[in-house]
Structures are given as C-alpha cells and as structure tokens.
Amino acid sequence: MTFNDPFWLILVKVLAIFVLLVLMTLFTIWAERRIVSRMQHRIGPNRTGPQGLLQSLMDGIKLALKEDITPTGAHKAVFILAPIISTGPAFLTFAVIPFGPEVSIFGHKTPLQLTDFPVSVLYVLAVASVGIYGIVLAGWSSNSTYSLLGGLRSSAQMISYEIAMGLSFVAVFLYAGSMSTSQIIEKQTGMWFILLLLPSFAIYAISMVGETNRAPFDLPEAEGELVGGFHTEYSSLKFALFFLAEYVNMVTVSAMATTLFLGGWRAPWPLSTWEGANTGWVPFVWWLCKVFVFLFVFIWLRGTLPRMRYDQFMKFGWKVLIPSSIVWLLIVATARALRNNTSMDTRGLLVSAAVILLVIVGISAVVERQRIATTERAAAAKLEREQHARQLYPVPASAADVASEAPQAQVVAVEAGEERNA
Amino acid sequence: MTAVFWICALLSVAGAFGMVFSRKAVHSALWLALTMVNLAVLYVSQQAEFLGIVQVVVYTGAVMMLFLFVLMIVGVDSSDSLVETIRGHRGASIAAVSALLVLVVTMVSQGMQTMAINRDPVGLARANSDEGGNVQGIAKLLFGRYVFAFEVTSALLITAVLGAMVLAHRDRIRALPGQEELSRQRLMNPATAAGLPAPGVYARHNAVDTPALLPDGSVAENSLPGALQLRGVAHDVREEVAVTRAAELAADPTQAQEDES
Numbered sequence: 001m002t003f004n005d006p007f008w009l010i011l012v013k014v015l016a017i018f019v020l021l022v023l024m025t026l027f028t029i030w031a032e033r034r035i036v037s038r039m040q041h042r043i044g045p046n047r048t049g050p051q052g053l054l055q056s057l058m059d060g061i062k063l064a065l066k067e068d069i070t071p072t073g074a075h076k077a078v079f080i081l082a083p084i085i086s087t088g089p090a091f092l093t094f095a096v097i098p099f100g101p102e103v104s105i106f107g108h109k110t111p112l113q114l115t116d117f118p119v120s121v122l123y124v125l126a127v128a129s130v131g132i133y134g135i136v137l138a139g140w141s142s143n144s145t146y147s148l149l150g151g152l153r154s155s156a157q158m159i160s161y162e163i164a165m166g167l168s169f170v171a172v173f174l175y176a177g178s179m180s181t182s183q184i185i186e187k188q189t190g191m192w193f194i195l196l197l198l199p200s201f202a203i204y205a206i207s208m209v210g211e212t213n214r215a216p217f218d219l220p221e222a223e224g225e226l227v228g229g230f231h232t233e234y235s236s237l238k239f240a241l242f243f244l245a246e247y248v249n250m251v252t253v254s255a256m257a258t259t260l261f262l263g264g265w266r267a268p269w270p271l272s273t274w275e276g277a278n279t280g281w282v283p284f285v286w287w288l289c290k291v292f293v294f295l296f297v298f299i300w301l302r303g304t305l306p307r308m309r310y311d312q313f314m315k316f317g318w319k320v321l322i323p324s325s326i327v328w329l330l331i332v333a334t335a336r337a338l339r340n341n342t343s344m345d346t347r348g349l350l351v352s353a354a355v356i357l358l359v360i361v362g363i364s365a366v367v368e369r370q371r372i373a374t375t376e377r378a379a380a381a382k383l384e385r386e387q388h389a390r391q392l393y394p395v396p397a398s399a400a401d402v403a404s405e406a407p408q409a410q411v412v413a414v415e416a417g418e419e420r421n422a
Numbered sequence: 423m424t425a426v427f428w429i430c431a432l433l434s435v436a437g438a439f440g441m442v443f444s445r446k447a448v449h450s451a452l453w454l455a456l457t458m459v460n461l462a463v464l465y466v467s468q469q470a471e472f473l474g475i476v477q478v479v480v481y482t483g484a485v486m487m488l489f490l491f492v493l494m495i496v497g498v499d500s501s502d503s504l505v506e507t508i509r510g511h512r513g514a515s516i517a518a519v520s521a522l523l524v525l526v527v528t529m530v531s532q533g534m535q536t537m538a539i540n541r542d543p544v545g546l547a548r549a550n551s552d553e554g555g556n557v558q559g560i561a562k563l564l565f566g567r568y569v570f571a572f573e574v575t576s577a578l579l580i581t582a583v584l585g586a587m588v589l590a591h592r593d594r595i596r597a598l599p600g601q602e603e604l605s606r607q608r609l610m611n612p613a614t615a616a617g618l619p620a621p622g623v624y625a626r627h628n629a630v631d632t633p634a635l636l637p638d639g640s641v642a643e644n645s646l647p648g649a650l651q652l653r654g655v656a657h658d659v660r661e662e663v664a665v666t667r668a669a670e671l672a673a674d675p676t677q678a679q680e681d682e683s
Contacts (some may be wrong), residue, residue: 078452117466118555122475129483130459140448140494148494159487179557261487309601376602 005110012105017094023246024291029056039303052326060240068236070361071142083241086134088249089127096120096181097255100265100283102207111182112265112284119179121169124163124256127375128211132158134245135230142233154213154220159312161210161217164321167227168204171197171332172260185264194261196347198354199328201261203302205323208253210317212246214298216305217313254294255287262290271352320361328357426467447493449655451486458482469547472556597628619645632657640664 003014026125030045030053037044045052069077079268100112117123132155139151173179176187177198184193210217220229229235231242258264265283266272276282331353340351437457444450458481465474522660553559566570600609609615619642622634636646641660643651650656 078448092573117471118557119471119475121665122472122479126462126475126483129479129487132487133455133490136490136494137452140490152491152494155487155491162483202477379602 003110003113003115006108009105009108009110009113012128018091021091021248021251022085022092022244023239024251025244025370026056026060027053028247028250029059029294033294035296035299036303039300063243064237068238069233071144073143074184074233075141075143078137080238082134082141083238083245084134085137086131087241087248089131089134089239090245090252092127093252094125094248094255096123097252097259098182098264099287100281100337101279103281112180116180116182120181121173121179121184121256124252125166125169127248128252129162130244131160131249134242138234138242139230142230144233146227146232147230150220150226153226154230155312157213157217157317158211158220160317161207161321164203164207164317164325165211167325168207168320169260170219170329171418173190174332176338181259181264184260185266188266192261192263192266197261197332198351199324199357200332201257202358203325204257204261205326206213207296207317208257209301210313211254212249212298214246214250214304216308219310219313222307226417230334234358250295250298251291254291254298257294258287258290267364279326312374322355324361328354328399331377426463430460430467432464433457434464448490451490451493455482456488470549470556471561546570557587621645624659624662626662627659629657631655634658635659635663639667 027214033055034044034052036045044081045055048054048058056258070076095157096116097113098113098116102109104110135158136155137153139147139149139154142148172184172193174185175193178184178187213220220226228233231239234242265278267274267277267286269285271277271286277286308386333352335350335353434457436461437455440453441450441457444453458477459507461483462474462477465471469568503542547558550556553562608617619634621630622628622645624632630647631650634642634644646656
C-alpha cells in the first residue's frame with residue numbers, strides 16, 4: 001500500500017520526519033524541565049533564548065563536545081554499536097505514523113505519512129523490539145555490574161510490558177478490521193476507539209509508560225540502586241544518542257496512542273462539525289495537540305509519582321495488566337462476533353462490560369488495600385503486646401540482646417555499659 | 423527489489439558465517455540476529471509482510487533476546503573453549519551437514535526445474551487476492567483447515583511451560599523479609615540504625631573497595647561490601663595509614679601520649 005510518491009517526495013518526507021522528531025525531542029526536554037519546575041515551585045531554565053527555549057539545544061551541543069570515554073574492559077565494537085541500535089529503530093517507527101490526510105505538496109497529492117502497509121502497527125512493535133537490543137548490549141558491553149543489571153532489568157521490563165501493549169492493540173484490530181494505521185484512523189470517523197474500548201486504552205496508557213522506561217516505571221535508571229542503569233558508562237555523543245532515543249520513543253508511543261485510540265489527526269468533536277477541520281494541513285495541528293497532551297501526562301506523572309519497586313512493578317504487569325487485558329479481549333471478541341453474525345448493536349454491551357470490568361478491578365484494589373491494612377494493624381498490635389510484655393518482665397541485659405531487635409533491652413544494655421565505664 | 427535482495431542476501435549470509443565462526447557466544451547471537459532481521463526484510467520485499475514482521479517480533483525480539491539474557495550472565499571476557507568435549511562429535515556434525523547440503527541442493531535444483539517450466543510463481547499473488555491479504559489468508563488456514571493442529575500445538579506449548587515452571591520452582595525455606603521488616607530490623611539495632619559506615623575517602627582512593635577508618639585508626643570492616651572482602655579484592659589501607667600516622671607522630675610527639683591514655 002505505497003502511496004506512489006516520486007523519489008524526491010519520499011526524501012522530503014523522510015527529512016521532515018527526522019527534523020520533526022529532533023525538534024520534538026528538544027522541545028520535550030525543555031517542556032519537561034519547565035513543567036516539573038513549576039510543579040516543584042521552581043522556575044527552571046529561563047536564560048537561553050526566549051523562556052529558555054534554546055536550553056536543550058545548548059545542552060545538546062555541550063554534551064556532544066564532552067570527552068568521549070570508553071571504559072577499559074568494555075567491548076569496544078558492541079559498546080559503539082549499542083547507542084546506534086537504540087536510536088535507529090526509534091526513528092524508524094515513525095515511518096508508518098499518519099500526521100494528516102491527503103495534502104498537496106508542490107502539486108503532488110499525497111497523504112501526510114511516509115508509508116503504510118497492511119501490518120504497520122505490528123511493524124511498530126517489531127521495530128521497538130529491535131530497539132531493546134541497544135539497551136541490552138549497552139549493559140553487557142560496558143563490563144560494569146550496574147550497567148549489566150540496569151540493561152537486564154530494562155529489557156525484562158520492556159519485554160513484559162510489550163505483551164500487555166500488544167494485547168491492547170488486538171481489540172483495536174478487531175474493531176478496525178485492519179492493522180494498517182491509516183485504515184484504523186479511517187474507522188474512527190464516527191467514534192474514537194477510546195470511547196468504545198476504554199479498558200484497552202487504559203492498559204495501553206499504562207504499558208506505554210513502562211515501555212519507555214519513564215517515571216514511575218523508570219527502574220532501569222533507579223539512581224539509588226543502579227547509578228544510571230544501562231548508560232552508566234556512557235558519555236558524550238553516545239549518551240546523547242540514548243537520551244535522544246528515550247525522548248523519541250516517548251513521542252512514538254504518544255503518536256501510537258493518538259493513532260489507535262484518539263482518532264489520529266481527526267478533529268475532536270465540537271471542531272469536527274466545521275467542514276475544513278479534517279482536510280488539508282489543518283489536521284496536523286490536531287495531531288500535534290493530541291501528542292502534546294500525552295507528552296504532558298508523561299511529565300505530569302514524573303512530577304507526581306514516586307518510583308515503584310521492581311517486584312511490585314513486574315507483579316503488576318504480569319498479574320494485573322496481562323490477565324485483565326485477556327479477559328477484556330474475550331469480551332471484545334464476543335461482542336464483535338455477535339455483531340458480525342447477528343447484526344445486533346453491541347456498543348451498549350461493550351460499554352457496560354467495560355464499566356463492570358473497571359468496577360471489578362477497583363473493588364479488588366480496595367479489598368487488597370484493606371487486607372494489607374488489616375495485616376499491618378495486626379502486626380502493630382502484636383509488636384505493642386510484645387513491648388508491653390517486656391516492660392512487665394524485664395530481660396536481664398546481655399551481649400546477645402544488643403544484636404537482638406528488642407529496643408527496651410538495648411536501652412538497658414547501653415545504660416549498663418555506661419555504668420561499667422564510669 | 424533486486425537491489426534489496428542482493429544487499430539482504432549478502433548480509434544474511436555474512437551473518438550466518440559470522441555466527442558459526444565467532445569465538446564468543448554473544449557475538450554468535452548478534453550475528454544470528456543480523457541474519458534474522460535480513461531474512462525478515464527479504465520476506466517483506468516479497469509481499470509476505472506479515473511473515474516478515476512476525477519473524478522480527480518472534481525470533482529477533484523474543485527468542486534471541488532470551489538467548490542473549492542467558493549468555494550475558496556469562497560476562498564480557500569469557501569465550502568458548504575449542505576443545506572437543508563430546509567424543510566423535512566432529513565427525514557426526516560433518517556427516518549431518520553434508521546430508522543437509524545434499525537435501526538443499528536437491529530441493530533447489532528441483533525448484534529451478536519447476537521454474538524453468540513455469541516461470542511465474544502464481545501462488546503468492548493469488549493467495550493475496552483470494553483472501554484480501556497475508557493476514558486474512560493465514561488466519562483462514564490456521565483457524566480453519568488447521569485449527570486442530572493449531573490447538574494441539576498450543577496445548578503442547580502450555581504443557582511445556584507448566585513443566586518448566588514445575589521443574590524450576592522451589593519453595594522458600596523461610597519467608598522473604600519485606601521492606602517493612604527489614605527497615606524495622608535495621609532501626610531496632612543501634613549499631614546499624616543510621617546505616618553501615620560508608621567506605622573511606624582518601625586523597626588517593628575513594629572507591630567502594632576502600633575501607634573507612636574508625637577513630638582509633640583501625641579498619642572498619644563493615645564499611646566494605648561483603649562480596650569484596652570474600653574475593654579478597656578490598657584495598658588494603660593499613661600500610662598507608664601506618665605511614666601517615668608515623669609522620670603525624672614525628673611532627674607532634676604529644677599525640678602519642680594522648681593515644682596512650
């Protein structure tokens with residue numbers, strides 16, 4: 001399903017996508033610093049350029065001019081290859097993202113999209129899975145424990161959350177009847193899939209944060225445990241490439257969310273009544289707005305939530321996200337089959353099923369909280385009883401008690417020691 | 423299309439050779455990944471988009487990644503030994519490879535003969551137009567004619583997964599201490615309430631393998647990670663401390679008396 005563009009037009013599109021992504025990265029870094037500052041009652045970078053807009057450009061130049069260190073003991077070829085593998089796929093994904101409907105560029109009618117083919121959403125998944133290689137190899141080739149652990153953690157995380165992400169796509173495929181990005185957008189003319197497939201969107205929104213290694217799921221870069229994670233040993237331009245890849249990936253998953261659930265470049269409801277809202281160059285503005293909303297949420301999350309613990313995070317992915325998306329998928333497939341075979345309207349069924357599913361998840365979360373709270377209360381009561389018992393029957397101070405965990409006994413021991421010293 | 427074929431074909435053959443001739447297991451895995459990605463591109467360029475993408479997702483993305491996981495634990499510096507460990511395996515592999523070679527040559531020559539009779543392979547175009555695309559065609563076959571084989575395969579895989587879990591599972595002897603329990607344990611003991619002492623910082627060393635010194639000049643053993651002590655790679659600062667101390671004493675003899683008291 002190529003668009004029969006002349007060669008020069010393909011080149012123009014490629015260049016435009018590359019420039020757009022680099023600009024988006026620079027802008028997102030600036031926006032992140034400014035917005036997080038605002039959330040923390042600070043001002044943030046405001047010196048370089050108007051409102052500090054050129055700050056990330058300057059930082060980039062500075063980063064590129066720094067000394068490039070290759071640690072001794074690193075595996076040199078793979079060490080150089082890793083950031084390239086990480087960055088390349090990040091850019092490649094954007095080849096299938098539609099930015100707008102058909103426009104005319106220098107007299108040529110062509111859609112605002114580099115290419116499209118029948119399985120282009122799967123292509124995004126495939127390319128993302130190649131990108132993980134960059135992280136794994138970076139961790140391995142640095143020959144450093146922190147890097148290796150960070151790399152393994154990061155790839156385990158991305159692989160696990162890719163499953164949940166892929167499952168959330170399936171519902172969209174079932175309803176769009178296609179895996180091509182442009183046709184999925186076409187199918188959302190009447191109603192965006194976020195309304196019809198709300199649980200899928202929720203699962204995708206969570207897993208996309210895990211997939212990009214962003215807060216609160218930024219465990220691979222948990223400073224307190226792993227220094228910088230897989231890029232601990234990287235500096236200068238190679239580090240900049242990892243940085244670039246992370247932000248491009250953020251833009252990519254946001255664009256995918258826009259494409260699959262928010263109608264892509266289609267105008268939101270009150271605006272869509274205007275005739276010209278979905279033709280020409282205007283829809284690019286809607287697309288950009290939607291992507292910025294997602295990017296803002298990324299930043300907002302980072303400013304709000306603390307980092308999760310690794311085992312909690314994995315448990316959440318495997319025991320909550322994947323099973324619930326499979327259950328949801330079952331419902332969607334049933335509804336779809338009913339609609340195909342009996343031609344009954346299943347929208348009401350779907351929406352009510354979504355509500356029921358959300359209620360079940362909510363109730364189980366509350367129950368779990370209650371359970372934890374009860375066990376905590378029981379433990380606290382037990383501790384109190386034990387302390388009370390110790391006060392009633394004081395244990396004679398001995399060396400063994402100092403190492404034990406009874407506070408009263410330790411106080412006694414410390415006092416006894418002071419008396420001896422005196 | 424021809425250009426794509428030549429580039430990808432050469433790269434995938436190069437990857438295959440690299441995989442066989444690499445000494446390090448990780449290098450072999452990387453070469454194999456290169457081969458697989460190139461095969462995927464070849465599939466896509468021959469209108470089998472779905473197959474190509476699945477090749478990348480399943481083989482390059484999942485299988486090779488798991489493989490790499492295992493290999494990475496081995497570390498950067500290790501490489502395979504070339505000593506023959508199984509007796510006669512060289513001869514056996516030569517026999518197997520030549521058998522495979524005969525098979526491939528026969529198949530290709532058969533294919534060439536068929537091609538010579540009927541130059542246009544009609545299969546792909548017709549399959550795509552009949553079902554409306556790759557995905558629909560494969561879906562119709564998998565969930566239609568071959569649905570039984572498909573279900574049996576999935577049952578087999580699930581059994582294998584369960585078997586692996588049963589084999590790899592072991593019960594904990596005691597419950598894993600949680601975050602709360604650990605922090606309570608730490609705070610209840612005055613010796614560790616404020617955390618263990620940090621490693622030493624001196625003019626020449628400030629890495630984790632350098633112990634801190636206690637006020638009396640002796641080495642604080644618990645300022646070092648246990649693993650470093652066990653491996654015996656911790657930095658020995660006692661000699662340097664002794665030298666510094668001697669110099670200090672020479673400069674100020676009154677300190678010696680203070681130390682005594």
